[in-house]
Each structure stands twice: as structure tokens, then as C-alpha cells.
Amino acid sequence: MADRSATAGIEKAGDDRMIVADDVVKSFGHFQALKGVSMALNKAETVVIVGPSGSGKSTFIRTINRLERHDAGRIFVDGIELTDDIRNIAQIRSEIGMVFQSFNLFPHLTVLQNIGLAPRNVRRWPKKKAEEKVMQLLERVGIPEQAHKYPAELSGGQQQRVAIARALAMEPKIMLFDEPTSALDPEMIKEVLDVIEELAESGMTMIVVSHEIGFARHVADRVMLFDDGLLIEEAPPNRFFDDPQHERTKRFLSQIL
Amino acid sequence: MSGAGPKGPRLGLGLSEDVDLLRFEQQAREAEAAPGPAPATPGEWIRQNLFSGPVNALLTLASGTFVLFVAYQILSFVFVSAQWEVVQVGMRGYMIGGFPVDEAWRVWASAYLVIVLAGLSYGVSARRLRPSAGQAAVGAVIVAVAGAIVFFTAQTALVRALTAGVAPAVFAGALVGRLLGRKILKPLVVAWVLVFPAIMIVVRGFDGVPPSEWEGFFFNIIAATVGIVASFPLGLLLALGRRSELPAVRVASVGFIELFRGVPLVAWLIFSKFVVDLVLPPQMVIPDIVKAFVAMTFFSAAYVGEIVRGGLQGVPAGQYEAARALGLSTTRMMALIVLPQALRSTIPAMISHFISLFKDTSLFVAIEVTDLLAAARRSASSLQYFGRDMETLLFAGLIFWAVAFSMSRWSQRLEVRLGVGRR
Numbered sequence: 001m002a003d004r005s006a007t008a009g010i011e012k013a014g015d016d017r018m019i020v021a022d023d024v025v026k027s028f029g030h031f032q033a034l035k036g037v038s039m040a041l042n043k044a045e046t047v048v049i050v051g052p053s054g055s056g057k058s059t060f061i062r063t064i065n066r067l068e069r070h071d072a073g074r075i076f077v078d079g080i081e082l083t084d085d086i087r088n089i090a091q092i093r094s095e096i097g098m099v100f101q102s103f104n105l106f107p108h109l110t111v112l113q114n115i116g117l118a119p120r121n122v123r124r125w126p127k128k129k130a131e132e133k134v135m136q137l138l139e140r141v142g143i144p145e146q147a148h149k150y151p152a153e154l155s156g157g158q159q160q161r162v163a164i165a166r167a168l169a170m171e172p173k174i175m176l177f178d179e180p181t182s183a184l185d186p187e188m189i190k191e192v193l194d195v196i197e198e199l200a201e202s203g204m205t206m207i208v209v210s211h212e213i214g215f216a217r218h219v220a221d222r223v224m225l226f227d228d229g230l231l232i233e234e235a236p237p238n239r240f241f242d243d244p245q246h247e248r249t250k251r252f253l254s255q256i257l
Numbered sequence: 258m259s260g261a262g263p264k265g266p267r268l269g270l271g272l273s274e275d276v277d278l279l280r281f282e283q284q285a286r287e288a289e290a291a292p293g294p295a296p297a298t299p300g301e302w303i304r305q306n307l308f309s310g311p312v313n314a315l316l317t318l319a320s321g322t323f324v325l326f327v328a329y330q331i332l333s334f335v336f337v338s339a340q341w342e343v344v345q346v347g348m349r350g351y352m353i354g355g356f357p358v359d360e361a362w363r364v365w366a367s368a369y370l371v372i373v374l375a376g377l378s379y380g381v382s383a384r385r386l387r388p389s390a391g392q393a394a395v396g397a398v399i400v401a402v403a404g405a406i407v408f409f410t411a412q413t414a415l416v417r418a419l420t421a422g423v424a425p426a427v428f429a430g431a432l433v434g435r436l437l438g439r440k441i442l443k444p445l446v447v448a449w450v451l452v453f454p455a456i457m458i459v460v461r462g463f464d465g466v467p468p469s470e471w472e473g474f475f476f477n478i479i480a481a482t483v484g485i486v487a488s489f490p491l492g493l494l495l496a497l498g499r500r501s502e503l504p505a506v507r508v509a510s511v512g513f514i515e516l517f518r519g520v521p522l523v524a525w526l527i528f529s530k531f532v533v534d535l536v537l538p539p540q541m542v543i544p545d546i547v548k549a550f551v552a553m554t555f556f557s558a559a560y561v562g563e564i565v566r567g568g569l570q571g572v573p574a575g576q577y578e579a580a581r582a583l584g585l586s587t588t589r590m591m592a593l594i595v596l597p598q599a600l601r602s603t604i605p606a607m608i609s610h611f612i613s614l615f616k617d618t619s620l621f622v623a624i625e626v627t628d629l630l631a632a633a634r635r636s637a638s639s640l641q642y643f644g645r646d647m648e649t650l651l652f653a654g655l656i657f658w659a660v661a662f663s664m665s666r667w668s669q670r671l672e673v674r675l676g677v678g679r680r
Contacts, residue, residue, distance in 0.1 A: 067578050094584035104579035108597050108675075117593065118583035163579075170583060 016043050017076075018174055018205045019064060024073035026059055033059040035229035036073065041174075041207065046200040048216040048237075049209045051226035052252065057209045060226065061176045064207070065096045078173055094122060097167030101179040103159045105151040105166070111138070112147045115166045123170065130169075137165040141195050157188030161195055168199075175199065177208040211256060217241060225249045334647065343645040344652045345410040347636035351653065354472020354627045363465060364475050365419055367456040372423055374448055376430020381442060382670065392666075399659065400424060406652075453482060468546040474629040474656060480550065481615040487554040488614075492561020497591070499566055510562070518559040523623045525552040530624045549624055557614050564606045568599035601675050608668035612661045629653050 019041040026034040033056045041047055049057045062068040064075060066082060066089045075082040077092045106114050115137060116130040125133070138144040141161040143154075151159055160180060167175060177196060181189045193215050200206055200219045210216060216223050216237055223240040225232045225248065233246045244250050307317040344351075353364055407420040434441065456479075460466055471479055498510030517525070529552035530545050537543070572595050580590040600607075619630040627635065633653035637646040 065582055067581060090584055090586070093582060096582070098579075098582040100575060100579065102575055104573075104575035106576065106579070106594055106598075108601065118585065121589050121593065122584045166583070 017041065018043050018045075018078055019207070020074075020076040021060075021064070022074045022076075024060070024063060024070045024075060026056075026063055026068055026070050032229055034063070034070070037226075037229070037231050038073075039224065039231060039234070041205060043205055044203040045221045046204075046206045046208065046219055047222050047224060047234075048220035049207060049224045049226055050211060050213075050216065050252070050256075051232075055226040056229040057226040058178050061098075061178055061207050061209060064174075064176060065093050065098055067098075094170055095173045097170060097172035097175045099160070099163050099167055099175070099177045099180050101182050103151070103156075103163045103183070105159055105163055107151050110148050110150055111143075111154070111162050114151065114162060115169045118166070119169050133169060134165070137168055138162075140168075140198075141165045142191070155188060156184045157191045160184065160188075160192045164192075164195055164199075173205060175204050175206045177206065177210065179209050179211070181210065181212060213241065213257065225252060227252070335651070340645060341409065341648055343636055343642040343648050346642070347632065347649065348410045350473060350627075350632045350636060351629050351656075352473045353475045354632050356466060356470055356472055356475065360466050363460045366459050368423075369426060370452055370455060370459070372426050373430045374445070374452060376427040377434035377441070378445055378449075379427070380431035380434020380436075381438060381445065382674065402655075403659075453486060468544055471546070472627045473632050476621070476626060476628050477615070477618045477657075478660075480553065480618040480621060480628075481611075483550050484553045484557050484614050484618070485611050487550075488557035488561050491554065491558035493565055493596075495558055495562030496565035496569060499562065500569065513555075514559040514562050516559075517555045518563070522553065522556050522617055523620045525556050526620060526624050528552065545624060546626070549621060549626075553614075553617075557610070560610050561607070564603050564610060565599060567606070568601075568603035569595065571602050572598050604668055604672055604675070608664060612664050615661060615664070616657055629656060 017040045019039075021037055021039050023036045023038050024034055025032070025036055035056075037056070037060055039047075049060070051057045059068055063070045064077065064082075069084075070082075078095060080088065080092060082088070082092055106117070109117065112131065112134055115134045116127075119125045119130045119133060120127065135144060135147065138147055141164055143158050143161055146154060146158060146162070151162065154162065160183075164180075180196065181192050184192060189212070193212060196206075196208065197215070197219050208216075208220075218237075220237050222234055223237050224234040225240075225246070227248050233240065233244060233249045235245070240249070241253065244253060308314045349358075349361075353361060356364065404421075404424075407417065434445075460471075461468075495510045495514055498506045499514070501507050501510070520528075526549050529548040533543070533548050576594055576598065577590065580594045585593070619628050621628055622631045630653050633649035634646065636642060637644065637649045
């Protein structure tokens with residue numbers, strides 16, 4: 001499990017690791033959500049994190065783009081350490097796209113504006129360039145005809161695909177998915193997973209928190225089990241699902257399979 | 258229509274249930290929109306709605322009698338026993354009070370500036386928001402009443418012509434606005450921003466009229482505008498300050514709000530006149546009216562701050578997170594994501610507050626400003642028209658009501674346009 005040498009040599013050029021977490025700790029009041037998580041994620045790799053609710057998996061990916069500030073340990077994103085410096089945080093956030101369980105689209109803006117907002121205001125792209133990018137992304141997620149609608153006019157699956165396009169609009173190097181299909185009706189899950197899978201195949205570096213076992217088996221390079229604030233086991237999907245090493249993993253799998 | 262309504266995706270638990278909820282609300286809206294089975298005849302309608310049972314019939318008879326009685330009393334006063342001469346004679350006093358008559362053109366020019374702009378704006382927005390037959394009827398009644406008042410009260414041909422010209426000016430503006438459409442949206446916004454400074458120049462500039470001589474309804478309008486325009490941004494800052502991470506800013510905002518909200522406006526107006534001078538060096542002289550405007554602005558800002566704070570609380574945490582995750586700075590996050598949603602949901606409360614602020618400009622009578630209400634009361638205490646308070650108060654009330662009602666209608670159009678409660 002914990003790779004103690006995770007951060008060694010991270011500052012060196014040519015390192016292939018996009019995310020390195022070393023003994024990351026996070027508490028909310030008296031509740032310790034993360035009790036020392038270490039992991040590394042290579043470029044173009046897709047990791048699926050599973051685990052019971054309250055196991056710290058969401059908290060962990062939220063510390064990677066500073067939606068939660070970690071209390072101890074170190075996090076490196078593309079060779080840059082995450083510190084309290086605002087400029088540093090802004091830079092790291094612009095390299096990471098995030099997709100939320102509840103979509104969090106901006107309800108007062110159209111689909112076009114939702115996706116184009118960050119490129120226009122953070123990357124300072126001219127309007128035309130941003131709109132071209134938006135349409136290209138909407139094609140990619142399969143809903144170009146919805147560009148001028150408001151989020152409330154779309155189905156859940158369509159909303160989540162817009163949210164993915166919005167995250168991609170910043171041309172991030174890393175994508176984080178926090179239970180992207182948990183809020184969806186069953187018949188809409190596939191259309192969202194298909195988009196995520198296509199993204200994984202295109203070489204995006206991704207962490208996906210998900211309970212979709214079929215998806216994890218199919219798309220993940222590695223699967224991780226979080227429990228009680230700790231990374232319990234990590235392995236390629238075949239070994240993880242068919243031959244888990246830890247008692248805790250076996251128990252978890254028996255509950256959800 | 259549901260008050261809060263679906264704000265797109267919600268935070269939290271059963272999101273699939275939320276989707277069902279969205280669907281449910283949509284069905285509810287459709288049901289609301291569709292008229293029920295129409296009753297065959299008017300007689301049928303009356304039986305179904307007014308006399309469906311013995312209790313209902315009794316209530317209908319009782320309330321109907323009461324309404325008829327009150328209506329008869331009011332109408333017989335308005336059309337039979339009232340002597341409207343007092344209003345006719347006092348009209349100039351109601352509108353501009355002691356404003357020098359030779360300078361009255363400045364008020365007319367200002368009024369026409371606003372009227373034409375309002376017409377243009379209406380024309381631009383009417384392209385997308387057609388008034389319904391009911392709205393048109395209400396508008397027609399108001400225009401007819403206003404026209405009748407003008408006809409019976411104007412004392413000179415010039416005043417009669419200028420007042421009668423209001424309707425064509427609005428109409429022409431609306432027509433032009435409708436033809437040009439959204440092309441002139443940006444210039445219009447700029448014009449609305451500049452119109453108040455422009456009016457100040459028209460009224461005060463070129464040997465104009467100092468604020469101490471602004472009276473009558475003109476004063477009510479100016480004071481309300483100053484109060485609304487100045488207290489809105491200040492209230493916004495107070496609301497943001499109350500949520501600041503810096504304790505000093507937070508405490509200062511809370512202190513400001515509690516202090517100014519906790520004392521009656523009348524008291525602040527009087528304080529501003531008599532108490533401020535105690536703390537200022539004697540050579541520093543600020544006109545009373547300016548001090549009072551500042552007091553009113555602070556008072557109103559405290560309320561605006563609390564209204565905006567309520568709106569901010571309605572913006573889900575996920576909106577902040579999504580904005581941050583995209584790399585938006587705090588300023589952009591507030592300006593582009595949080596405040597537009599927060600302010601949209603506060604429109605009803607905000608307009609209510611501004612309507613009440615507009616009416617509260619009558620309280621300036623406490624520092625001897627003769628506003629519309631004071632002028633109305635004064636004209637009924639003259640020797641010649643002593644005791645004609647009913648007429649003068651009814652008229653003043655009608656004017657206040659007309660403006661407040663217009664503000665309310667405007668805010669409803671704004672809500673429709675911004676999709677409040679729908680998305």
C-alpha cells in the first residue's frame with residue numbers, strides 16, 4: 001500500500017507521474033476523513049476508486065484541486081506542489097477538470113455559456129475561439145443541438161455530459177470524476193460512462209470515484225479501495241475484482257456484487 | 258407558481274428523486290396553465306363559484322353587500338360630494354412645491370428624459386414580452402384616469418400640452434425601441450446609468466435650483482432614486498462583508514446593519530440634521546438635505562444587505578465549488594456565478610423594499626421638506642380650502658400608488674425575463 005518514496009525525485013524533469021500524494025491527512029473537526037493516503041498516478045492512466053460512503057474517497061480527490069485543504073502530507077500535480085499560495089492553486093485548478101455528482105451546472109447560464117465561461121474568463125480567449133471550442137466539445141459529448149438551452153431543460157444524463165464538456169473546455173491535463181453517475185436514472189448512466197470511457201481511451205489522465213463495477217473493470221488501469229480514510233488495496237482490475245488480497249476488499253466486493 | 262422552484266441540479270441526496278421532482282413541477286405548471294372545464298354560462302359560473310353551498314352563499318351575500326356599500330361611498334364622494342378645486346389649485350405645489358416657477362422647465366426636461374428612456378426600454382423588451390389583454394386593460398384605465406386628471410387640473414395651456422405630451426412621448430419611444438430592438442440595448446443601459454447625473458445637471462447646472470428648494474412630488478422621486486441607486490451597491494458590499502473571512506470586516510458589516518436598521522428612519526433624518534454638526538468642525542457645512550440623503554442611504558443599505566444575504570444563502574455550495582474547480586478567481590466567481598443567482602432570487606423582496614423606501618420619502622417632512630404628502634396636507638389647511646383633506650389625500654395617495662404599482666409591474670416583467678422560479 002503506502003509507497004513511502006512517493007515524493008522522491010518528483011521535482012526532476014521527465015517524471016511521468018501527474019499526481020503524487022504523500023501521506024495526505026484531512027480532518028473535519030474531530031472526524032478524520034483521510035488518515036494518511038499515498039498514491040501516484042501516471043500520465044494517461046485511469047484510476048477508479050471504490051469504497052463505502054464516508055471512506056474518504058471523495059475527500060481525497062477534492063484535496064487534489066484544493067476544494068479541501070489537506071492538513072498534512074504533500075500533494076504534487078504535474079510536478080508542482082500544492083501550497084497555500086493562491087496563484088499556485090489557480091494554476092493547478094486550471095490544469096484539473098472536475099465533474100461532480102450533482103453536476104453543479106450554472107442554472108442561470110445556457111449550455112454554451114456554462115462551457116465557455118472559464119475559457120473566456122480564465123484563459124481570456126476571444127468569444128469566437130471559445131464558441132468554436134464549445135461546439136467541438138458538445139459534438140464530442142454528443143449533444144451539439146442543446147447549446148442554447150438552459151441546464152434545467154436537459155435530462156440528467158445530458159446535464160452531466162455538459163458538465164464534462166465544461167471541465168474539458170479548460171483543456172485540463174487531469175480529470176477528476178466524483179461519483180459522476182450516482183445521481184442519474186439508470187437509463188442515463190451508460191451515455192455518461194461512454195463519454196468517460198472515450199476520454200480514457202484518448203489518453204486523458206483520470207481519477208474516477210465510482211461504484212460502476214463493469215465500468216471499472218473495463219476502463220480502469222488500476223482500481224483502489226478506500227476505507228476509513230485509508231487506501232486499503234490497489235491493483236489492476238482483473239486482480240482487484242477476481243483475486244483481492246485484503247479481507248476488507250473481499251467484504252466490500254461481496255456487498256456490492 | 259412555486260416560489261423557489263428548481264434551480265437546475267440540486268445538491269445532495271436522491272438526485273433521481275430530484276429529477277422526478279422536476280418532472281412533477283413541470284406537470285404542475287402545465288396543469289396550472291391549462292384552464293379547467295369552462296362553465297357553460299355566466300349563470301353556471303356564478304352558481305359554481307359563489308353559491309355552491311349555504312355557507313358560501315351567505316359569505317357571498319355578506320361580502321358582496323359590504324363591497325358594494327364601500328364602493329358606493331367612495332364613488333359618490335369622488336363624483337358627487339368631493340370638491341376637486343383644491344387639487345386643481347394645489348397641483349403645482351404637489352408636483353414641485355416651492356421650486357421657482359421660472360425654472361420649472363428644468364423639471365419638465367428631466368421628466369421627459371426619463372419618460373422617453375422608459376418608452377424606449379419598454380419597446381425593446383416588449384418584443385419578447387407582449388402584455389396580455391388584462392395588462393393592456395389595466396394600462397388603459399390608468400392612462401384614462403391620468404388623462405382625466407390632467408384635463409381637469411391643468412391651469413395653463415402649456416402645462417396641459419406638456420402633460421398630454423407624456424403619452425405620445427412614451428408611445429414614440431416604445432415604437433422606436435421596438436423597431437431598433439436589442440441593437441440599442443447597450444446604449445440604453447448606458448443612458449439609464451447617465452440619466453440621473455444628467456438630471457442633476459439639468460436641475461442644478463446653469464444657475465439652477467439648489468436641493469433645498471426641491472419640493473413636492475419631484476422631491477419624492479429624486480430622494481427615492483438617490484436612496485435606491487446609492488443603497489443598492491452599499492447593501493451588496495454589506496452582504497458580502499457579512500460573509501467575509503476577515504473578522505474585522507464581518508463585525509463592521511454586522512454593526513453597520515444592526516445600527517442603521519435598529520433606529521427609525523425619521524430618527525436618522527432628524528439626527529442627520531441636528532447631530533452631525535456636533536461632530537463636524539464648524540467651518541464644514543454640508544447641506545441638510547445631503548446629510549439626510551446619506552442617512553436614508555445607510556438606512557436602506559442595511560435592509561438591502563440583509564435581503565442580499567438571504568439570496569446568497571440560497572446559492573448551493575456546489576455552485577461555489579464548480580466555479581472554483583474551473584479556476585475562477587473569487588471576484589469572478591461572485592460576479593459571474595454567485596451574485597447573478599443570488600440577486601435574481603431576491604427581486605421580489607428587493608422591489609418591496611424599494612417601494613417602501615419610495616413611500617418613506619414622505620418622512621422627510623420631519624426635517625421640514627415639503628414633499629407631495631406634506632404639500633397635499635398643507636393645501637387642505639389653507640383658509641379657502643380648509644377641511645378638504647379627503648380630496649388632497651386621495652390624490653396624493655393615487656400618485657404614490659401609481660408609481661409603486663408601476664415598480665411592482667416592472668419587477669414582474671424582470672422576473673419573467675430572468676426566468677425566476679423556472680431555472
